[in-house]
Amino acid sequence: MTTKININGDIQDEASISILDHGFLFGDSIYEVVCTNRGKPCFLDEHLNRLYASASGISLKIPHGAENIKKQIQATLDSAGNTESYIRIIVTRGVGEMDIDPSSCFNPNIIIFVKGIPQISEESYAKGIAVALVSIKRNSRDSLNPAVKTGNYLNNVLARVEAQKMGAEDAIMVNPWGQLTEGTTSNLFFVKDGRILTPEKECGILSGITREKIIQLALENGMTLEEGKWPGEELFKAEEIFLSGTVKKVMPVSILDNRPVGEGKPGPITRKIMRLYSELLDSLNQA
16 A cells, blocks of 8 residues: 655655644644545545634634645545545644744645555454543543544543553543543444434534434434433443444444443444445445
8 A cells, every 4th residue: 555645735755744833742733534435535525624623623724725625635645546545634733933822833734644544354343342431531622622623632542541451442531520422533322222322512522424424324214313411331331332433434342341242242233333334335436
């Protein structure tokens, strides 16, 4: 697989950025991740809409419109020539003084990173993964709102480290009030009494594009789905758990804190959602 990096329209095999860029110094940046399906970026409009919303959320003006970014994405994909690609779009505050005041940054950098899609084992989808309910809290909406997709991910990093120490592959975080939120790079769904439950946006989550598609699919197919607020311990009562994200799509969870979830394997509702989402992706190339 080939990797290409586009910085402000210049496509390169290897790239560098100034250490005085506030994205590097302070995590003052936003980003989106898009994957291709049969060579075409999936749900690109939705991802770019969220990119611009994130920019607004941190008072960052992106110097080009969405159509320009689309053209640069396609040029970078063409240059890489991969069958399928992982695309990361990053907008940094730009170079400025070594001070958190962003007013010295005049030229944001737009970076488009294209590489092969990370491979997730078929075994993970067939058997499910292990997660841990960790002590690291998700950011409060009153501080760095998780709805803004920024490059500042240190609490997620620490949550993943804690989960790995517990023998898990990913972490589930609660907010400062003990309510379930999401995984480190994925949204959370769980099943109880045959109902699909997922934390609502007010809990402090980044509402993923995949999450929104799953909610739509569930409702269109007559499944009961509720968004709400639940304490962390409610997850131990779940019959099924699954995560969603751009790269992992729909990932079943079979172990929570070293205990089996339900029967310890992907349940029927999870498998149905996996099938429906796969069919949705297939349909995109038939339209």
